[in-house]
Amino acid sequence: MNGEEMFVNFNEVFNKVIDTIKNSQNEVLSMYESVHNECEKMRIDLENFRIRVKVLIDEVEYLEKEEKNSKQRLASISKNFHNQTEEKIRQAYEDAKGIQVKLTLKREEEKNIIKSRNDLEIRLKKMNDILEKGELYMSKMKSVVDFLMGDLENVSQKMSSLEGKAQIGMKIIKSQEEERRRIVRDIHDGPAQSMASLVIKSEIMSRLLDKDIQLSRDELKNIKKILRNTLRDLRRIMYDLSPTSLDDLGLVPTIERAISDIEYEKDISIDLIVLNDTKIMHPLVRITTFRVIQESLNNICKHSKASNVKIKLDINEKRVAGLVEDNGIGFNVDYNNIIEGSLGVGFMRERASLLDGQLKIDSKIGEGTKVIFAFPNKEVNDEG
Numbered sequence: 001m002n003g004e005e006m007f008v009n010f011n012e013v014f015n016k017v018i019d020t021i022k023n024s025q026n027e028v029l030s031m032y033e034s035v036h037n038e039c040e041k042m043r044i045d046l047e048n049f050r051i052r053v054k055v056l057i058d059e060v061e062y063l064e065k066e067e068k069n070s071k072q073r074l075a076s077i078s079k080n081f082h083n084q085t086e087e088k089i090r091q092a093y094e095d096a097k098g099i100q101v102k103l104t105l106k107r108e109e110e111k112n113i114i115k116s117r118n119d120l121e122i123r124l125k126k127m128n129d130i131l132e133k134g135e136l137y138m139s140k141m142k143s144v145v146d147f148l149m150g151d152l153e154n155v156s157q158k159m160s161s162l163e164g165k166a167q168i169g170m171k172i173i174k175s176q177e178e179e180r181r182r183i184v185r186d187i188h189d190g191p192a193q194s195m196a197s198l199v200i201k202s203e204i205m206s207r208l209l210d211k212d213i214q215l216s217r218d219e220l221k222n223i224k225k226i227l228r229n230t231l232r233d234l235r236r237i238m239y240d241l242s243p244t245s246l247d248d249l250g251l252v253p254t255i256e257r258a259i260s261d262i263e264y265e266k267d268i269s270i271d272l273i274v275l276n277d278t279k280i281m282h283p284l285v286r287i288t289t290f291r292v293i294q295e296s297l298n299n300i301c302k303h304s305k306a307s308n309v310k311i312k313l314d315i316n317e318k319r320v321a322g323l324v325e326d327n328g329i330g331f332n333v334d335y336n337n338i339i340e341g342s343l344g345v346g347f348m349r350e351r352a353s354l355l356d357g358q359l360k361i362d363s364k365i366g367e368g369t370k371v372i373f374a375f376p377n378k379e380v381n382d383e384g
Helices: 003-079 086-159 161-208 213-241 251-265 283-304 333-343 345-354
Strands: 269-277 308-315 319-326 358-363 369-376
Touching: 003 086, 251 269, 251 283, 251 308, 283 308, 283 319, 283 345, 283 369, 333 358, 345 358, 345 369
Parallel strands: 269 308
Antiparallel strands: 308 319, 319 369, 358 369
16 A cells, blocks of 8 residues: 555545544534423423412412402301391302312412422423533533544644645634534523513513503513613624624724723723734734634633733734733643633634744643733735
8 A cells, every 4th residue: 555545545534533523522512402492491381380370379369368258248147147038148158169169279270380380490400400511511522522633633734744724724614613603502592592581571571461560560670681681692792703893993992892891791800001003914913813812811701710811912013912811720731732622722823823823821720821922913815
């Protein structure tokens, strides 16, 4: 077997392994989404149960008052028994008996519906526990898969430098697919859930309008709050997809806006130091610089438990250099190959390498983390 045949055979094996890994990830994601959808259905059913319970409680209270009134009427008739007609006495006893039967049935219905509601709450809690374990498992699986795929790609690159562009292209496609899935999950877990909740609450309001005006007003306030939060989530998702302020205002104001949003939502103090702010020659360099800083800040919010962050940026005619440093818990860089998948470090490094730049992670447990990067400030050939 000559070298060319060995290379072709390796590529076939490599592609099969990659396909198997991707299929496994898709199957796990499909199972996770199935459980997630079941949880959503159970939440809607639980909300309907709660509505029915409230209606039944109101009906039982009403029948209890009616029963009390009927007993009072019977007592009054008993005191004046000789002055009452036979028909009136018979009717009073029948009315009292009818109310007692209705009350007994309603109490039994109330008891059954409350039991069903409690059982559903227990099932939903168990399903949520499964969902949390599934998220943890997917996160670990993603880290291991990225580690394995990274090793396979390194072997492939050593076999032939001609495969370099294809490997980079595959990584870019994979990153794009993961980003799309993240966006879908953001929309599903944020605005989509909020809209489903609004549908339920609107149904509640329609049932309560004639019964409880104050409760209807409270539900309306909740709907307004959900709408505001949904609008905020949609704006955040759109901003993450494409920060238009990069073109309108420039890099530094866009970074300042991202910092302001994080400081408002998280208990983190962020200092931005700009040493030079020379014009960046190409939009790809500008967006890459922003994405690296954005990803670093996202990692800090998710993982670092930091209270202070320092960002330094130096843009001159030759290069764009930066530092993102936090005082968080840090991590062991010796395991960086595994951790990269979950922290997005691999994606940042890939962006840097495409611009002939560099990105370095410096971290120790208990001593915080530094992300150091530098890109040439030059025109970029991005046509192929």
